[in-house]
Amino acid sequence: MSAFDVPAGGHLFLRAPNWVGDLVMATPVLEAAIADERWSKVSIGLRPHLRAVLAEGPLEPHLVPIEGGEDRVYRELAPDVAVLLSNSFGAALRAYRAGVPVRVGAALSSRGVLLTHRLVPPTWLGRRSPIPTAHLLRDVAALAGVLAPDLHPRLHFGASTAASARAVLDEVGIGAGKPFVVCCPGAAFGAAKLWPPERFAAALDAIHARTGAVGFLTGAPSEAAIVEAVARACTHPVRSAPPATRDLAHLKVWIHDARLLLVGDSGPRWYAAAFDTPCVSVMGPNLPELTATSLEFASIVRVEGLDCSPCLERACPLVHHACMRELGVDAVVAAAAEVLARVPAREVL
Structure with a gap:
């Protein structure tokens, strides 16, 4: 399966970042994902205390607080594709362990082997080159065909x-x-x-x-x-x-x-x-x-x-x-x- 071959009516799961700033930077990607008509369902997994960041806007119906174990969430939702916007090793391990068919993410934290589609950040003289986090989030999502039109963060309140x-x-x-x-x-x-x-x-x-x-x-x-x-x-x-x-x-x-x-x-x-x-x-x-x-x-x-x-x-x-x-x-x-x-x-x- 290539990066853009999406199962008809598939379920996309996006594992949100764990830091407030990174989560806000990810909002252009998250809103692009829920607007993507290729998916019959889009879920956004995040830590419960971060729900308020994305509440009262278009993302709220798609939020899935990760409580009681991330493995359980994957097993219950059974997504076709997981886009890992969290760069931790554990996020990739849990998606792999749950048997998610397509696992997309940045090849960081020694987790590249756990991903089916990986973005390898550029290096210079053997060290990772620093690139803006918002750019990295955008480029990871693009491997799944989710194309954010811009990088301006989006937040909402009622x-x-x-x-x-x-x-x-x-x-x-x-x-x-x-x-x-x-x-x-x-x-x-x-x-x-x-x-x-x-x-x-x-x-x-x-x-x-x-x-x-x-x-x-x-x-x-x-x-x-x-x-x-x-x-x-x-x-x-x-x-x-x-x-x-x-x-x-x-x-x-x-x-x-x-x-x-x-x-x-x-x-x-x-x-x-x-x-x-x-x-x-x-x-x-x-x-x-x-x-x-x-x-x-x-x-x-x-x-x-x-x-x-x-x-x-x-x-x-x-x-x-x-x-x-x-x-x-x-x-x-x-x-x-x-x-x-x-x-x-x-x-x-």
Whole structure:
């Protein structure tokens, strides 16, 4: 079977990425798949906590939370083709073990032998060349004939979610029409991606002084300590989302409505890309090439010229954490001014 020989009326299963940012980057591919008339059924398998990212849009009827074992999901659905947008070895092993006839994915994590159709990323001098993740996702899907028309992320939210999220803003003193900056200072990947809380606070204070936009802090439950540390360090009346409201559904609305997103190198940056919200992202140990898409309204700020960067480690192996410690507030504030100048203020409420 070639990459484009699809069984008539076949069932396509797409194994979604496990990280928020990668999942949002995959949305052009996922929406292209459900619009592809060759398939009688399209299923999108993802971790349950990520369902809110894709909820309330065209993908929602196709979502299959992976609960109680991925092998069981494959056996129950019995797809004809599995497109693995997750690059883990385990994702390929489970599709192979379940006997999915066609298994499509990138030949990464030593899993090429488990795939029937594989994309081999380019290499240079024996090392993998960094290419944008969004490009890799698009090219893997293309092996199954799923052709995304563009790479612009797509996210959706409904009226009830919008009303709930905006009620939170009103509750903390950010009424309709009042400009605000969403700040997500945490990083699920690990400590290596964390910019010091006092610098996030100083940047928010400076942006407030220049624009009048107040800071609005949020993050995952595991990031509560850093969110509160930023709030304590701010000198202007920054607001924080109540802990019970800090979820991936409300976050869509808050970022959609914000004047600016100030964030580390983490998933919320891609929320901003989906809604064309201006964004400043501080980057430390990551390869900038991996996220070099959807930059029309984004500015990536990082320290150049470090011998140890990018290391791609979860914690700084040299302890000094220079890639973040040497990243100054002035550079971030200047990036915010520049990116805000690219797009006029929007009336969103």
